[in-house]
Amino acid sequence: MKLATREVAIALRQAPLLSALSVVTIAFSLFAFGLFGLVAVNLRRTLDKVEERVEIRAFVADDTPVEQIADAAAAVEKYPEVAKVDIVTQDQALERAKREMGEFSDVFEGSFLPASIELRLKEGHRDPATVKKVAERLKSYDFVDDVRYGEEWVEKLYRLRNIAGAAGAILGLAFAAVAVIIIGATIRMAVLARSREISIMRLVGATDAFVRFPFLIDGFLKGVLGGTLALLLTWSASRIISRYFVETTFFDARYALLGVLFGALIGLLGSAFSVGRHLRRV
Amino acid sequence: MILFTNVTKEYARSGTALSNVSFHVARGEFVFLTGPSGSGKSTILKLVYMDELPTDGEVRVSGINSHEIRRAEIPKLRRKLGIVFQDFRLLEDRTAEANVAFALEVTGAPRNLIPNKVASLLSRVGLASKGTAYPRELSGGEQQRVAIARALANDPLVLVADEPTGNLDDRATRGVFQLLREINAAGTAVLMATHDLELIRRTDFRTIEINRGQVVFDSAVDKRRLPAGRGGEVRP
Numbered sequence: 001m002k003l004a005t006r007e008v009a010i011a012l013r014q015a016p017l018l019s020a021l022s023v024v025t026i027a028f029s030l031f032a033f034g035l036f037g038l039v040a041v042n043l044r045r046t047l048d049k050v051e052e053r054v055e056i057r058a059f060v061a062d063d064t065p066v067e068q069i070a071d072a073a074a075a076v077e078k079y080p081e082v083a084k085v086d087i088v089t090q091d092q093a094l095e096r097a098k099r100e101m102g103e104f105s106d107v108f109e110g111s112f113l114p115a116s117i118e119l120r121l122k123e124g125h126r127d128p129a130t131v132k133k134v135a136e137r138l139k140s141y142d143f144v145d146d147v148r149y150g151e152e153w154v155e156k157l158y159r160l161r162n163i164a165g166a167a168g169a170i171l172g173l174a175f176a177a178v179a180v181i182i183i184g185a186t187i188r189m190a191v192l193a194r195s196r197e198i199s200i201m202r203l204v205g206a207t208d209a210f211v212r213f214p215f216l217i218d219g220f221l222k223g224v225l226g227g228t229l230a231l232l233l234t235w236s237a238s239r240i241i242s243r244y245f246v247e248t249t250f251f252d253a254r255y256a257l258l259g260v261l262f263g264a265l266i267g268l269l270g271s272a273f274s275v276g277r278h279l280r281r282v
Numbered sequence: 283m284i285l286f287t288n289v290t291k292e293y294a295r296s297g298t299a300l301s302n303v304s305f306h307v308a309r310g311e312f313v314f315l316t317g318p319s320g321s322g323k324s325t326i327l328k329l330v331y332m333d334e335l336p337t338d339g340e341v342r343v344s345g346i347n348s349h350e351i352r353r354a355e356i357p358k359l360r361r362k363l364g365i366v367f368q369d370f371r372l373l374e375d376r377t378a379e380a381n382v383a384f385a386l387e388v389t390g391a392p393r394n395l396i397p398n399k400v401a402s403l404l405s406r407v408g409l410a411s412k413g414t415a416y417p418r419e420l421s422g423g424e425q426q427r428v429a430i431a432r433a434l435a436n437d438p439l440v441l442v443a444d445e446p447t448g449n450l451d452d453r454a455t456r457g458v459f460q461l462l463r464e465i466n467a468a469g470t471a472v473l474m475a476t477h478d479l480e481l482i483r484r485t486d487f488r489t490i491e492i493n494r495g496q497v498v499f500d501s502a503v504d505k506r507r508l509p510a511g512r513g514g515e516v517r518p
Binding site for chain 1: 331353357358360361365371372373375376384388389432435436
């Protein structure tokens with residue numbers, strides 16, 4: 001280990017520009033990936049927020065006793081898909097309508113709006129099929145006149161979410177592949193720059209593992225440095241976007257750490273692959 | 283020690299490099315390998331340290347067979363050999379001491395023994411005072427001596443030298459050759475590829491001449507001397 005560390009230090013001293021180039025290449029490849037991730041995370045978060053607004057309203061007949069509505073609401077709250085249930089009385093419905101109409105609020109007179117049971121669904125249960133299923137169950141109550149949940153809107157939102165998810169996965173893979181290829185090529189340059197040393201090592205009886213080990217440490221370190229630099233760049237970009245364009249959410253600590261680990265892994269695998277390929281040829 | 287049995291080596295692009303080559307180098311022997319450029323001398327040396335494997339036939343070095351050797355076993359073979367090249371192949375960014383120590387470190391020699399061993403090797407090749415010099419600060423002859431010290435680091439059974447005096451002037455050539463003779467006298471076999479017929483004629487060491495990939499002369503079998511005229515040809 002001590003010997004391998006010394007070899008890494010020698011390599012860094014021998015070609016500082018090439019080493020810096022490797023770190024910067026890793027950083028910018030991961031920065032591009034990070035920017036994409038930032039867009040994906042924020043898009044996802046926005047869609048989640050919109051999805052949270054998926055609401056089912058069951059309008060109840062005017063003469064329904066309050067106790068009966070309350071009993072039904074309590075039963076509905078126990079549905080596994082349901083996150084929250086609210087009862088909106090006729091008076092509350094009127095008040096809300098007035099609030100929503102603003103300056104035209106005085107067009108409403110008397111409690112002619114129906115009372116309703118309003119419910120929101122848990123995350124993961126907001127797809128059109130589940131929403132429809134819950135709506136159908138609500139319809140089965142005798143005192144429920146009508147159930148509304150914006151069927152078309154829910155379906156569009158769900159489709160948008162699926163498209164965003166698929167596009168995110170494909171683009172994410174493409175960005176990751178580009179990062180791996182660019183980083184692999186940079187590390188290969190570093191290996192080729194030391195090919196003479198590798199051939200001498202092998203001539204004096206070094207095993208492949210001995211030759212490979214310093215390169216693995218080197219690749220890992222460059223990956224960690226590049227990943228950290230990419231994280232800083234992405235964080236700076238996120239701050240700039242938040243300040244001048246639109247409020248953005250940055251990755252949480254777990255994802256940020258995963259990003260750096262991803263850099264380390266690419267550095268490690270890139271080195272292992274490049275030096276392995278080189279060793280097979282010499 | 284080294285046994286070539288009907289060895290043929292073919293390359294996909296350049297064709298046949300060696301054809302049906304057989305010879306034996308005994309323990310402690312000094313053997314010159316001569317012949318014109320491109321005759322196959324370097325290919326023979328590469329087969330000895332198993333940088334190449336034969337297309338046909340068998341190479342056996344210190345009991346290790348080219349048919350059976352696995353890639354992972356090649357370093358073990360090379361630790362029994364010392365290899366020296368015309369272009370020295372020293373690590374330019376390390377001192378003479380570090381270059382010699384490197385050969386010991388890669389083979390896992392105990393760290394506390396390395397400094398003394400390096401000093402003794404540099405002393406043996408006449409460079410006791412040049413340990414801290416970098417290759418660029420040394421003459422060609424001195425660089426080759428460092429390369430020889432490195433080759434001796436693991437107490438090899440055979441020293442394989444590919445044109446070790448090819449880049450040296452007469453004086454340095456004599457010095458390096460004398461060093462190789464001393465190493466041989468101490469018991470290490472030497473297999474030395476060279477163009478230098480003068481060097482060959484100065485001694486009685488066995489000479490194998492290669493031409494167009496074949497052994498055309500072996501002084502151990504054919505007692506005729508190499509000619510004074512054209513390099514590498516045997517008197518008719």
